[in-house]
Amino acid sequence: MKISELSDRSGLPVQTIKYYIREGLLPKGTATAATRAEYDGRHLHRLRLIKALREVGDLPIASVQQIVAAVDDDAVALHLLLGKAQYALGPRAEPQPEDSGWRAARQDVDAVIAELGWRVLPDAPARDLLAQAFAALRGLGLPIVLRDLRPYIEAAELIADHEVAGLLVDEDRERAVQTAIATNVLYERVLLALRRMAQENASTRRFDLA
């Protein structure tokens, strides 16, 4: 297909497609004339992956480049590829001052994860994200105690077990990453919205018995 058809079918402007080719995210088409190239289904699938990473995952170009390179590298096992994509997702913890409050929060996080026996790498970005929330709560005079954390831990395990069980591992790698990223980001919003409504429901039942 021509670049104009690739644009129509991917929903991306021709200029954007050319930009992705320049950045090495998308292979060049097969030249058919000095100013023409032919594209195929592989280009379309790659563009759909890039679109999901950029538009749903909100990832910077550098992260997209890394993920695309890992997709193309069969030496990277699928679950490591999906993990790499998850690590690239925001939000990220803001850079932290090396003060004692931050160090204490990070140690608390590491202690909780060790206590749970969760297999999570020491440099998982979510450790810093959790430490940042711990430090902010402590700064507001609302320090976290393990008892308060229990329902969140239970909820996270419930959801993650469901999500990991549903991963389609025999799928095409490109499609698997695309689905995993979209699912991760969009179900995070689903969870957030459901929590807000469940709060309203629980509060209405508790305070407004009429």
Add this chain to the structure above:
Amino acid sequence: MKISELSDRSGLPVQTIKYYIREGLLPKGTATAATRAEYDGRHLHRLRLIKALREVGDLPIASVQQIVAAVDDDAVALHLLLGKAQYALGPRAEPQPEDSGWRAARQDVDAVIAELGWRVLPDAPARDLLAQAFAALRGLGLPIVLRDLRPYIEAAELIADHEVAGLLVDEDRERAVQTAIATNVLYERVLLALRRMAQENASTRRFDLA
């Protein structure tokens, strides 16, 4: 206390305090001279509330004005006050085109909430937020089915029941709103971070049996 001491104790610059007074968020101090005013503990508590709404809740000034007005209006029951504060929190659904995809997603949300028997107002912002996620997933060829939603619903109920049970209703209204907003925002980050780590743990256990 003088405005300089109020600034020290609240951690807010004098200029910011003056701005909040101009915007009607904070009452004026008691004039003690042409260019001096005296402030007391009520000013400090109000500033701490405003700070939590602005810095943790990331709310615009107009929303802070509405919440502060509701705090001062004893005719607004505490649980309605907390509900008002929760409705003011982002993220909000982007304005939606009145297309059939969006309408269908919103109807799906309303049907799910009705099916659950949750007491949630028809104009709760989280309904639109959930509809937006439904529409986005459908647009990616990953439509939500109720079976997939179950673990998220269960998780949301688990968390909300814990959170609403923990509300300190005999507390000062100002402090109750401050705590509720901070808790809502920061425990959302806690939940997000725990979900990411629970995913890594579940994935490692499933794929990497070594």
